[in-house]
Amino acid sequence: MSSSDGVLSDYSTPQTSIGSSRSPTPDLIPDKCPNCFDDCDINCSKSGQRERVVFPAVGNICCVGAGYVGGPTAAVIAFQNPGIQVSVVDLDEARIRKWNSRHLPVHEPGLIDIVRVARDGTKATEITLSNDDNEKVVLPSREPNLFFSTNVSECVAAADVVLVSVNTPTKSSGIGAGAATNLAALESAVTSVAQAAKPGTVVVEKSTVPCGTARTIREILTLHRPGVPFEILSNPEFLAEGTAIKDLLYPDRILIGSSQTPTGLAAAAALKKVYATWVKPSKIVTVNLWSSELAKLVANAMLAQRISSINTISAICDQTGADIDEVSKAIGLDQRLGSKFLKAGLGFGGSCFKKDILSLVYLARSLHLPEVGDYWMSVLSINEFQRDRFVNKVVSKLNGALVGKKIAILGYTFKQDTNDTRESPAIEVIKTLLAERPAEIAIFDPGCSPTEVRQEINRHVCSSNATPLKPQGPVEAYSNSYDACFDSSAVLILTPWDQFRYPALAQKDSAFRKSDDQSVENPQAFLKPVLSEMDIITLSEYQRAKSTSHVMTANSDPLSRLFNQVECPPGCIHCQNAHQADGVKMSESVDWARIAYNMKEPKWVFDGRNIVDAKGMEALGFRVESMGKAGTRSPRAFDV
Numbered sequence: 155m156s157s158s159d160g161v162l163s164d165y166s167t168p169q170t171s172i173g174s175s176r177s178p179t180p181d182l183i184p185d186k187c188p189n190c191f192d193d194c195d196i197n198c199s200k201s202g203q204r205e206r207v208v209f210p211a212v213g214n215i216c217c218v219g220a221g222y223v224g225g226p227t228a229a230v231i232a233f234q235n236p237g238i239q240v241s242v243v244d245l246d247e248a249r250i251r252k253w254n255s256r257h258l259p260v261h262e263p264g265l266i267d268i269v270r271v272a273r274d275g276t277k278a279t280e281i282t283l284s285n286d287d288n289e290k291v292v293l294p295s296r297e298p299n300l301f302f303s304t305n306v307s308e309c310v311a312a313a314d315v316v317l318v319s320v321n322t323p324t325k326s327s328g329i330g331a332g333a334a335t336n337l338a339a340l341e342s343a344v345t346s347v348a349q350a351a352k353p354g355t356v357v358v359e360k361s362t363v364p365c366g367t368a369r370t371i372r373e374i375l376t377l378h379r380p381g382v383p384f385e386i387l388s389n390p391e392f393l394a395e396g397t398a399i400k401d402l403l404y405p406d407r408i409l410i411g412s413s414q415t416p417t418g419l420a421a422a423a424a425l426k427k428v429y430a431t432w433v434k435p436s437k438i439v440t441v442n443l444w445s446s447e448l449a450k451l452v453a454n455a456m457l458a459q460r461i462s463s464i465n466t467i468s469a470i471c472d473q474t475g476a477d478i479d480e481v482s483k484a485i486g487l488d489q490r491l492g493s494k495f496l497k498a499g500l501g502f503g504g505s506c507f508k509k510d511i512l513s514l515v516y517l518a519r520s521l522h523l524p525e526v527g528d529y530w531m532s533v534l535s536i537n538e539f540q541r542d543r544f545v546n547k548v549v550s551k552l553n554g555a556l557v558g559k560k561i562a563i564l565g566y567t568f569k570q571d572t573n574d575t576r577e578s579p580a581i582e583v584i585k586t587l588l589a590e591r592p593a594e595i596a597i598f599d600p601g602c603s604p605t606e607v608r609q610e611i612n613r614h615v616c617s618s619n620a621t622p623l624k625p626q627g628p629v630e631a632y633s634n635s636y637d638a639c640f641d642s643s644a645v646l647i648l649t650p651w652d653q654f655r656y657p658a659l660a661q662k663d664s665a666f667r668k669s670d671d672q673s674v675e676n677p678q679a680f681l682k683p684v685l686s687e688m689d690i691i692t693l694s695e696y697q698r699a700k701s702t703s704h705v706m707t708a709n710s711d712p713l714s715r716l717f718n719q720v721e722c723p724p725g726c727i728h729c730q731n732a733h734q735a736d737g738v739k740m741s742e743s744v745d746w747a748r749i750a751y752n753m754k755e756p757k758w759v760f761d762g763r764n765i766v767d768a769k770g771m772e773a774l775g776f777r778v779e780s781m782g783k784a785g786t787r788s789p790r791a792f793d794v
């Protein structure tokens with residue numbers, strides 16, 4: 155594939171939908187010049203004689219794509235920059251309606267609080283500090299600066315910066331199916347931007363994309379608006395679902411990739427200023443476009459690799475006397491290794507790890523580096539191996555006979571504190587269990603209503619148009635764990651929701667504050683003339699901590715600065731779903747003794763996330779199987 159001059163000439167992602175005669179997108183021909191990412195000569199002199207270009211301050215940002223990344227990211231940018239108008243646009247009307255309602259389409263701890271401040275504005279208030287001197291803090295009112303709309307062209311036309319945050323799944327058909335990235339949504343979004351944006355708009359890749367996509371974006375813009383200047387940046391997002399708000403408020407780093415031309419660097423500087431209102435400059439890293447695009451794929455691949463690595467060790471623990479949590483702790487204390495992402499379980503899920511590794515593998519293989527591709531592919535193989543190991547354990551402990559038995563599943567989302575079920579390991583687990591013909595598979599998840607779970611099952615687990623849902627099939631979704639587990643022979647924990655832990659957690663983490671942050675203890679921080687939004691967050695945490703109730707609840711307003719939320723229309727399905735919990739509070743820890751009382755002997759619990767203490771559960775009458783930990787089972791080969 156390498157040509158004689160060493161210039162690469164293969165493609166990472168074949169053309170997905172564009173109807174022009176352009177080459178497949180994006181291509182992997184590195185820009186000829188190592189200094190600038192324009193189509194210039196190899197001896198480009200731009201880098202040597204750079205004129206200084208300064209972009210005007212950003213006053214208006216439009217985010218295209220109101221999903222799990224676009225919505226929270228735009229909300230935090232708006233929250234931290236009251237002087238910038240931020241719009242979030244999407245083609246999906248229902249999604250935008252939800253963003254404008256009290257039922258946000260994305261469930262994230264703390265998100266509603268951030269959205270209410272930025273979307274609805276705040277009242278002026280005076281706070282009496284709960285300290286010895288009862289000092290007063292005055293908070294001015296704030297105008298709304300976050301808007302959700304389906305009017306893509308109008309919002310794009312008004313923007314100085316457009317963040318493209320649309321879905322980039324793996325291709326499911328055609329050339330590269332199951333490996334390459336489907337850039338159809340990105341292409342359509344960039345086409346809308348090309349048609350409406352004003353000259354000089356900075357177009358930012360927020361989506362995770364194959365290397366070389368910035369160049370594809372440039373081609374699309376040029377195709378529709380020849381001669382009009384646009385700058386393209388890569389600014390990948392590193393938030394994790396369930397902790398999105400904390401990740402956005404306290405990012406480890408902000409990565410900005412740009413072309414190394416004066417205008418590219420100036421565009422990067424303009425975007426840097428937007429983040430600099432709350433992120434230290436030392437954490438804002440500027441690199442070239444390729445490095446930025448590749449770094450995002452590599453970050454996800456390496457996180458997933460750690461999970462697969464520890465999961466292989468859990469398989470060894472399962473057959474020896476070692477305990478995987480003890481092994482993780484022992485190695486994680488080595489600062490070179492670190493303690494994060496060493497939690498063994500039934501494997502990772504979610505919409506990104508698999509697709510981003512596949513994208514990396516596709517890139518490596520298209521660069522004729524099969525060994526590199528195989529190496530990363532093994533991370534995915536181990537993930538499947540681990541999930542299969544878990545289900546096989548369930549079936550074998552139940553004597554290979556699930557007929558006539560009820561199996562309860564606790565957790566359907568791919569991780570805790572989200573309503574996202576994309577690529578959840580639960581889907582494959584349920585498919586395998588179905589083949590064993592159990593009497594019932596009963597599902598409960600604190601993040602999804604039974605209606606949502608049923609819709610998901612029909613979408614993903616349906617075979618030859620026959621629904622596995624009751625009454626035709628054995629699958630049923632419940633609104634609480636007690637009904638789901640009632641009369642069951644086994645409970646499978648598939649998502650590490652805190653509610654399922656045993657023993658229960660003493661206190662849940664704040665959605666806004668880092669656990670090592672001591673500033674909340676010091677009220678002096680609030681006694682200054684102008685408070686930033688971060689100061690106000692800390693103030694609200696301070697007031698919360700000083701109040702009698704330490705519980706973080708959605709819609710809580712410790713500073714009394716929020717406006718009332720809009721009322722829902724009568725018969726709102728989401729309000730009804732919220733009340734379907736049959737009197738059981740979703741945030742309450744599961745009463746495992748109550749579950750044990752109503753289960754069939756021998757009361758199996760298969761802990762796919764290692765979140766219950768087997769010994770303690772044994773005392774409640776359960777038999778427990780975990781992943782790589784001593785459960786209630788026959789002695790292992792090397793037990794002493």
Ligand SMILES: NC(=O)C1=CN([C@@H]2O[C@H](COP(=O)(O)OP(=O)(O)OC[C@H]3O[C@@H](n4cnc5c(N)ncnc54)[C@H](O)[C@@H]3O)[C@@H](O)[C@H]2O)C=CC1
Pocket residue numbers: 218219220221222223224243244245246249306319320321322339340342343344346360361362363391392393394395505506
């Ligand atoms: N979900 C996550 O935690 C993270 C995702 N990412 C990346 O961010 C990107 C977005 O991911 P999600 O937010 O999870 O996806 P999502 O599917 O939740 O949201 C994408 C949104 O874009 C909209 N959209 C598609 N084409 C459009 C168009 N032409 N015009 C306007 N709107 C359009 C869709 O209707 C959808 O609402 C992906 O590339 C993903 O890999 C990156 C970091 C974290």
Ligand SMILES: O=C(O)[C@H]1O[C@H](OP(=O)(O)OP(=O)(O)OC[C@H]2O[C@@H](n3ccc(=O)[nH]c3=O)[C@H](O)[C@@H]2O)[C@H](O)[C@@H](O)[C@@H]1O
Pocket residue numbers: 362391392393394395396454457461494495496497498499500501502503504505506507568569570
């Ligand atoms: O690009 C993305 O989409 C994002 O992907 C992941 O975030 P996310 O998938 O939302 O959540 P993670 O916390 O990474 O968890 C992913 C899966 O791994 C599992 N996991 C995580 C950690 C661990 O130690 N063990 C483990 O099995 C989780 O249960 C979950 O199923 C990355 O953590 C983010 O940095 C990245 O921005």
